[in-house]
Amino acid sequence: MNAAVDAGAIPYDVAQVRAQFPILSRSINGRPLAYLDSAASTQRPRPVLDAVEHYETHLHANVHRGVHTLSQLATDAFEASRERVRRYLNAASSREIIFVRGATEAINLVAQSWGRPTLKPGDEILISSLEHHANIVPWQMACAATGAKLVVAPITACGELDFNAYLALLNERTRLVAMTHVSNALGTVLPVARIVAAARDKGIATLIDGAQAVAHQRVDVQALGCDFYAFSSHKLYGPTGLGVLYGREAMLEAMPPWQGGGDMIRTVSFQSSTWNELPYKFEAGTPHISGAIGLAAAMDFVESLGLQRIAAHEHSLLAQATDALSQIPGITLHGTAPHKAGVLSFTLKGVHPHDLGTILDHEGVAIRAGHHCAMPLMDLLGVPATARASFGCYSTAQEVEQLTRAVHKAREVFA
Amino acid sequence: MELQDLYREVILDHNKHPRNFGRLDPADAVANGHNPLCGDKLTVTLRLANDAIQDVKFEGNGCAISVASASMMTEAIKGKDRASVNQLFDKVHALLTQQDAPSTDLGKLAALSGVREFPARVKCASLCWHTLNAALATADAASAPAVSTE
Structure with missing residues (x-):
């Protein structure tokens, strides 16, 4: 920076x-x-368009597979993009950066892979009235599958989170606070540092939907202290079809994979399989390689401005x-x-x-x-x-x- | 394409002063329509007599195109038998979607011809007709399901 x-x-x-x-x-x-x-x-x-074109015209092959030169070049470029994202968010490790299709998929990943095994009947997920459907529906699905309950913190007349009401809703049944960083509909910037701190004090996990935030302010996930942070590339001047889930390493380690396939395994037999290490455990199949390269260029662009x-x-x-x-x-x-x-x-x-x-x-x-x-x-x-x-x-x-x-x-x- | 082609006087008038606005109670048929893209919602209630639409009302919340289209539809179908209504539906559908569809015999409804130049708005104009069809299709059933143009 x-x-x-x-x-x-x-x-x-x-x-x-x-x-x-x-x-x-x-x-x-x-x-x-x-x-x-x-x-x-x-x-x-232009720098994003150029980076994608350069990748497509000079570097493309599948990643994490071949011994040939192009595969190595593509893998290097892809992993360099992951490291670029790590720096952008100031994550502790690039193992905490999972490439997904978008913020929506990032939240679904957490809802499926963390939510389903963790949530018990009567547990509560706390969101706000400002949430995008992407931070409502995945939790409703997880609640329907587990018997957990979705609780909604109210907003004030001007569209701010009612912080006292939020604090009052945190209780011993709350398992996760999942809130937006910036409201897509109203533009309200939520006090995410205070939101996360209050949840952490009670040992509650936190997810921040940063789709509307990452292009407009610096995000430091370590300073913020959240367990998960999700955003989409295409709202940050990068390509569509790509998003990022940041997850604290200890959380991600404890979670099972959510999609099975190539790249996410270490060994496979017809009896059973073992999982690859982070972050690949959560990246089944060939990823959106050019998208990641475009996103890295977009981050360079934004930080240069x-x-x-x-x-x-x-x-x-x-x-x-x-x-x-x-x-x-x-x-x-x-x-x-x-x-x-x-x-x-x-x-x-x-x-x-x-x-x-x-x-x-x-x-x-x-x-x-x-x-x-x-x-x-x-x-x-x-x-x-x-x-x-x-x-x-x-x-x-x-x-x-x-x-x-x-x-x-x-x-x-x-x- | 010009804005005046879409927002013709008759459309603005029906939007501002929708005809047959409200709900028939009791009604022989009811259906709810919803266009989730823009949030348009409307309810069509019908009274039927001898296979004809004796009375019709609509109520709801929507853009000018959907409100005006519904308002003009209620005027156009009142008193008509089902076969005539079906014919009218086909003509309106063609008007909204086909470049050279004729607007003869459509009366006021011909004012909707500008909508086809604005593809994002075709569903606004057709929502009331799909809702009407749903009401007719379930006229004999105890409850009508919601229809959607999405």
């Missing part, structure tokens, strides 16, 4: 950042693209957009926590979010309209859906203005 960069010594040149994202120069419906859907998926910068500088840039856009949109008559902003990432969820009176999404798209503005895979949260907010604008390292003040103009346009259409 680069202290000078993170200290903000160098001004943030968003034009230079954008120049590295080829897709951002295209137009949509004859208008410049304003891509404000980075919370759903970020775009890929500086996570603090990216966050500061996104915060200024969030402030600008919050200010501009809140002045539009009929707008309701959903989620107004003091500590938020670059996510702005809103509804416009008399205009359904889906119509808003279509009209904004017509103006070149790409936002998400829907329930954001957080139906229970939408129920709490009393809306079927919201429109959500979200920012990335390449977002600009002009795009926020384009968004604001487009929302005005939607009001005119539905006047």
Whole structure:
């Protein structure tokens, strides 16, 4: 990491950042693209595209198998990517870095491999009202299989975790606290260090869903002290189809594999098999090698920009957009926590979010309209859906203005 | 494609002032429709007489396209027998999905022709029709299952 960069010594040149994202120069419906859907998926910068192409054109073979040169090169590149991820998260060991398909699969892995053998009838899994379906449904499945119970910590009116209510829900039956780091629907940043510390004090395991966090702030899993941390590559400017589960080594060691196949075994006979060591025990089958290489390049890219500088840039856009949109008559902003990432969820009176999404798209503005895979949260907010604008390292003040103009346009259409 | 092709006056009007909005009680047939993509939910209730739709109401929560489509549907099918409703369904379905589908004999429903230029919105417009079909299909059953366009 680069202290000078993170200290903000160098001004943030968003034009230079954008120049590295080829897709951002295209137009949509004859208008410049304003891509404000980075919370759903970020775009890929040139260094990531180049790293993947270099791998595909020079290095590809299957990993952990061949004695031939290419297989060794591919294995080296793949394992170097794992080490890159370890550094990004400041994990103690690369044995704690499991490559999976995405944050969703990472959480499912824990629910299946840790949850099913561990949970007993009456045990409790504690989540928050802010969770994405990916951090709800796997636990419901584990609960259905084991007789454990899913408990939901409430949020306050502005969309923060009700911390006292959370503390009150921790009890001797709680086996796991599984919470998001940053709410995908509202942008709320949860106090994960305090959440984890309170759980650890009671000997409760912790999982943090970092899908919305890793591109916007530094994550240090050792400082955080969580047992599991999950995220997706494609929300961190890396390729789709790849995610990471960080797991504390002692936890992972104690867990059985969750998928069987090649790579995850040490010996196989028709009577029985023995498992490979970490992390391979959890990586059955040929992994997404080029994805891992792209993710490593994305981490280099993000750290070269500086996570603090990216966050500061996104915060200024969030402030600008919050200010501009809140002045539009009929707008309701959903989620107004003091500590938020670059996510702005809103509804416009008399205009359904889906119509808003279509009209904004017509103006070149790409936002998400829907329930954001957080139906229970939408129920709490009393809306079927919201429109959500979200920012990335390449977002600009002009795009926020384009968004604001487009929302005005939607009001005119539905006047 | 232009926004006005999608959000025509008649659609905006039916969205703002949906006709036959509410619930028939008692009803001879009920079905719930749900489009999980955007959260659109609607309920269609029917009263049937001699194989004809004597009365119809809908209620629910959705985007302008789904509300207007449902509102116009209720106007179009009231008093019609099942065979005519089936014919109308086929015509509307073609209108929503086929580039050169004719909009003759469709009356107000022809205003939905712009939807086919916005593929993400076709399910919004067709949700009410699928829900109507579900209600008709289960008209004689004690309870109707939910249908989904996803």
